[in-house]
Amino acid sequence: MAFPATRMRRLRRTDALRALVRETELAVSDLVYPMFVEHGIDRRRPVEAMPGVERLSISHAVEEAGEAHALGVPAVLLFGIPAEKDELGSGAYDDEGVVQLAVRALKEAHPDLIVITDVCLCEYTSHGHCGAVREDGYVDNDRSLELLARTAVSHARAGADAVAPSDMMDGRVGALRAQLDSEGFTELPLIAYSAKFASAFYGPFREAADSTPAFGDRRAYQMDPANGDEAVREALLDVEEGADIVMVKPALPYLDVVRRVKDATGLPVAAYNVSGEYAMIKAAAAAGHLDERATVLEALTGIRRAGADIVITYHAKDVARWLS
Ligand code: PBG
Numbered sequence: 001m002a003f004p005a006t007r008m009r010r011l012r013r014t015d016a017l018r019a020l021v022r023e024t025e026l027a028v029s030d031l032v033y034p035m036f037v038e039h040g041i042d043r044r045r046p047v048e049a050m051p052g053v054e055r056l057s058i059s060h061a062v063e064e065a066g067e068a069h070a071l072g073v074p075a076v077l078l079f080g081i082p083a084e085k086d087e088l089g090s091g092a093y094d095d096e097g098v099v100q101l102a103v104r105a106l107k108e109a110h111p112d113l114i115v116i117t118d119v120c121l122c123e124y125t126s127h128g129h130c131g132a133v134r135e136d137g138y139v140d141n142d143r144s145l146e147l148l149a150r151t152a153v154s155h156a157r158a159g160a161d162a163v164a165p166s167d168m169m170d171g172r173v174g175a176l177r178a179q180l181d182s183e184g185f186t187e188l189p190l191i192a193y194s195a196k197f198a199s200a201f202y203g204p205f206r207e208a209a210d211s212t213p214a215f216g217d218r219r220a221y222q223m224d225p226a227n228g229d230e231a232v233r234e235a236l237l238d239v240e241e242g243a244d245i246v247m248v249k250p251a252l253p254y255l256d257v258v259r260r261v262k263d264a265t266g267l268p269v270a271a272y273n274v275s276g277e278y279a280m281i282k283a284a285a286a287a288g289h290l291d292e293r294a295t296v297l298e299a300l301t302g303i304r305r306a307g308a309d310i311v312i313t314y315h316a317k318d319v320a321r322w323l324s
Helices: 008-012 015-021 058-070 098-109 141-158 172-182 200-209 229-241 252-265 275-286 292-306 316-323
Strands: 031-038 054-056 075-081 114-119 162-165 191-196 245-249 269-273 310-313
Touching: 008 015, 031 058, 031 098, 031 316, 054 058, 058 075, 058 098, 058 316, 075 098, 075 200, 098 114, 098 141, 114 141, 141 162, 141 172, 162 172, 172 229, 191 229, 191 252, 200 275, 229 245, 229 252, 245 252, 252 269, 252 292, 269 292, 275 292, 292 310, 292 316
Parallel strands: 031 054, 031 075, 031 310, 075 114, 114 162, 162 191, 191 245, 245 269, 269 310
Antiparallel strands: none
16 A cells, blocks of 8 residues: 555654664674783773774773673673784694683683684784695695684683684684584584675774784685675585584675575574774764764664674674663
């Protein structure tokens, strides 16, 4: 039935009516707060492109995570910046590495906080790539799997509640699952960065995590931004290999992929609202061009509407305050 029998504005007339028919709810319980922990510092170091985001010492990370948790944010995602880097990223799978130490400290201080660790080598390798590099500069897939699996087990031993491989090597989900299971961590969830695109939106993160590749780029392992069918294939492969949650990253330029991955897998889907997405809103808001609160809430609601169950975002603490 068309106009005038149908008037879409009838249900938009008041706040209460709008709330009654609202389809998508953005809740603090769906948010994950990413944090950068740096080895051997004793202060907070601001990340220039990301106002409000800092590299933290372990004790500051405990404080920061406690604040987020008190605001209702259920989970953090940890990235580590080691004291030293080497060819094979040994800091990633060192039981006394920065993430391992941070996980122990965080779980001791906040036992109910969900501590997720990013499993990758790029913050730990001298060349900044996400795996072991062959002499010809190519990232060696199968050699990297071993190191990534060791990293995941080391995080599990430290007490991580979930591990999230972000390297985009083929077969890493299966390799991590097998290694975790053989070490007794059969109950540890695996959150796969399934559709991770080779994105320009990671720029500020690489400053924050000190992980810019020393040569080349990541296009030989991260996905081509043009490909949606391939993203679905990646997600389905990860499901087959044992992923418990699949992720799409970045979020805002890939909302169609979020929807397709949700429909194709039926798994809980996480979307990563990445550093560049955060930096854009922050910069525009600081210049007075955007209302930060309204823009962030709209962007994150859009990510949820696209099909994401979980939103990983640097805005998490602000959103928790705004929603309370
Ligand atoms: C790397 C990793 C990256 C991000 C999360 N894990 C960067 C990259 O692939 O270069 C990006 C997150 C962000 O931009 O906020 N393993």
